[in-house]
Amino acid sequence: MSSLATPVASSIRQLRVAFPQQSFPVGQDAEWCVVYDGGEWREFRFHDYAQIYSLPGLYEKIFMEHLKSRSHMVMAEALVRELQLRNRPLEECRILDLGAGNGHVGAQLYELGARHLWGVDVLPEARFAARRQHPQVYSGYTLVEPGWLRELQDFRFDTVICVAALGFGDIDPNLFETVLEALPTGSLLAFNIKEQFLNALDPSGFNHLFTHLQAQGKFKPLRQWKHFHRYSTWGEPLHYLGVLAEKP
Ligand SMILES: C[S@@+](CC[C@H](N)C(=O)[O-])C[C@H]1O[C@@H](n2cnc3c(N)ncnc32)[C@H](O)[C@@H]1O
Structure with missing residues (x-):
């Protein structure tokens, strides 16, 4: 497994992620979720990598922890x-x-x-x-x-x-x-x-x-x-x- 530095590991614990309920699948490049980082819920589109990388631990929370990226x-x-x-x-x-x-x-x-x-x-x-x-x-x-x-x-x-x-x-x-x-x-x-x-x-x-x-x-x-x-x-x-x- 990839090693996680401690500050990232602790910010992962604080983040909450929710995925939309969909009655039909969207394309992989249109996927999104909402994220709570202690302040407010915000929407993140998966292909806005810059936004995701900028919040420490968010990439790991979404892709590793929830979506089991391998x-x-x-x-x-x-x-x-x-x-x-x-x-x-x-x-x-x-x-x-x-x-x-x-x-x-x-x-x-x-x-x-x-x-x-x-x-x-x-x-x-x-x-x-x-x-x-x-x-x-x-x-x-x-x-x-x-x-x-x-x-x-x-x-x-x-x-x-x-x-x-x-x-x-x-x-x-x-x-x-x-x-x-x-x-x-x-x-x-x-x-x-x-x-x-x-x-x-x-x-x-x-x-x-x-x-x-x-x-x-x-x-x-x-x-x-x-x-x-x-x-x-x-x-x-x-x-x-x-x-x-x-x-x-
Ligand atoms: C889904 S991420 C995969 C990141 C990494 N390889 C991994 O598996 O965790 C796709 C990456 O490709 C990068 N990317 C997109 N277009 C690119 C380009 N023209 N040249 C180099 N990198 C690019 C994105 O910025 C993003 O970091």
């Missing part, structure tokens, strides 16, 4: 197992955590033995929250801004993990391809994605991206499997597709 563990463990199979020492891998948020994936990998982790996200609030909650985990944390990859030159990443950050208007196919281009050959990638985004008719562009990367020999899927991601606000289990791949 993707960070599933994907971190899958990557570590694959590295073991290849006799690649985890502590030597230089891992880029793409869409790192407030650092749960990094913290999970750190707990399993990774020592070179670099976070990337588009939100300053995510970086702030990751540093607040997991100060020991990342050697660096870069914001996606023009020229952002230059900041990573010295880190020389050779492994990428990207959890629950593709699709739904988050990381787009262009950014994913840019990161893949910067990876040395033979590198491993671990990511998960909702299966709908891989459908040939889906407009997100991920189906086209993976099809053309494979055709060009730039991307080789090794293993894919369906796994429990979390519950929705109306109690339905949500599943993602976990993918382990290699840059051949």
Whole structure:
């Protein structure tokens, strides 16, 4: 499990969260809840990550405690197992955590033995929250801004993990391809994605991206499997597709 610093753990105890009663499911990107932090009840939409990260402990309260989010563990463990199979020492891998948020994936990998982790996200609030909650985990944390990859030159990443950050208007196919281009050959990638985004008719562009990367020999899927991601606000289990791949 991700380690929680004490101030965050105590603010989690003070927070109260209530989910809407719905007679029909809403899309994952439209989910919301109301939160009481000792002052007043306020509405939070799940895709307003900046707002959620800014209230210490709220992400953990909603996604870990109530909705039983598991993707960070599933994907971190899958990557570590694959590295073991290849006799690649985890502590030597230089891992880029793409869409790192407030650092749960990094913290999970750190707990399993990774020592070179670099976070990337588009939100300053995510970086702030990751540093607040997991100060020991990342050697660096870069914001996606023009020229952002230059900041990573010295880190020389050779492994990428990207959890629950593709699709739904988050990381787009262009950014994913840019990161893949910067990876040395033979590198491993671990990511998960909702299966709908891989459908040939889906407009997100991920189906086209993976099809053309494979055709060009730039991307080789090794293993894919369906796994429990979390519950929705109306109690339905949500599943993602976990993918382990290699840059051949
Ligand atoms: C659902 S959160 C997942 C966070 C983390 N990977 C985890 O599993 O706890 C998705 C994250 O992707 C980030 N994100 C969205 N668009 C992005 C982009 N274009 N570049 C980098 N990160 C992005 C969001 O800011 C958010 O922190």
